[in-house]
Amino acid sequence: MPSRTPRIPRDVNKEATKRRILEVALAMFQSKGFRQTTMRDIAGAAGIALGTTYNYFPTKEHLALYFFEEALARVLARHRRECPREAALEEKIFSLISLEIEEVEPYQEFLNVMVIQATVPTSPLHPFSLDTQSLKNRHLEYVAGLLADAAGRGELPALGFESMLLSAFWVYHMGIVLFWLNDGSPNKSDTWALLDKSLRFTLNALRQGGRLEEPSEQAV
């Protein structure tokens, strides 16, 4: 009887372990919630020792961050696939935020505890900052693409404050998600109404010149 232990290369095993931890963790976050899921639970379910988990993910929150990585990837992929190129800009943005909320919907309880810390980049002091920064950037790059596309097709006038618009989008987007999380109306209908109206309002205003200075005199 030759080699009793099959000698699996280290790299393969590591990758497999990492995936296993992730799968187990996400499943438990779903079923039991983030707070209720213990690092000991995760390690146990993944068949490894407690400390080993920390060889793969520096904190419990980082483990959760992967959730958002995957969710964002799915959202962008779906948006590219499902949202017709010739749709109006407000439709594209509405659809982007909707998809996002949809992907994230089943994890609402988990989000209530996590999203914010995970999505809001926070200060440079926060050890989390760099990791979330890249998430945010990937998101904003996509939105910048949508805006550039709309501008290229004459759907938006040249405004001269495009980068600020992107900042504003981030602010807006975070606000909507927070609102949604806290929306107690049936089917979260308030969120959809707010999203719809605020998008129309903003884009109409932008199309009409996006004036940032004094109001014209024709105002009531």
Place this chain on the structure above:
Amino acid sequence: MPSRTPRIPRDVNKEATKRRILEVALAMFQSKGFRQTTMRDIAGAAGIALGTTYNYFPTKEHLALYFFEEALARVLARHRRECPREAALEEKIFSLISLEIEEVEPYQEFLNVMVIQATVPTSPLHPFSLDTQSLKNRHLEYVAGLLADAAGRGELPALGFESMLLSAFWVYHMGIVLFWLNDGSPNKSDTWALLDKSLRFTLNALRQGGRLEEPSEQAV
């Protein structure tokens, strides 16, 4: 020698203890940061046992909530005092958000960890929800007053979606605070620029009719 112990009535002592815990805690949150301040530290500095703290505040976060209670009270008081009644609506709102940020500025590190959980109402599941709800409401009531005042003076046309405007304000306000927390520009100048321009833009648009439906044809 009569009563060796002066027998201070319980109520008085309790109130004093509560205040002492609060003062000590806020001071330490400032100097060492929220995370670095231990419940044991607080109890020690307040001269009581660890468990006693929990007779006064159910969680460490509730202790922090008082910070916001006080900050909001100061902000509203200052705004009522400092902001002239006849100022334009955008100035009033700008000033309100500025004051808020100013009051909260020294605690930025603390905020990075806390604000969100403390200010975002989160789900009904969250034990924190009710307590933060009242904070939010007090804030929004004040803003509603500003809007009503502006409408009464003809500064804003009757729009027909005032309550949605209040929701939008909440979204906007949270977004700005998040942006500010994450703003790496010198003196946070990006935040001020964004705040200024977005307010002008929005209010100009509202004054010009606050159209929510299809854009007019005169758009470029």
Place this chain on the structure above:
DNA sequence: CTTGTTCCGTGAACATGTTCATCTTTTGAG
């Protein structure tokens, strides 16, 4: 195969928010 090195897994130990059985103080009735 042998061996030194590097890498990884392990679980005990630690830090800290929170709970709870127990003890102490206050209170008010007799």
Place this chain on the structure above:
DNA sequence: CTCAAAAGATGAACATGTTCACGGAACAAG
């Protein structure tokens, strides 16, 4: 004043995220 009940204070104990010193497995060189 006396004393039983009520209210409050206490710190040991618990739960859980995180660290770390240790040991063993994988690997490369001889």
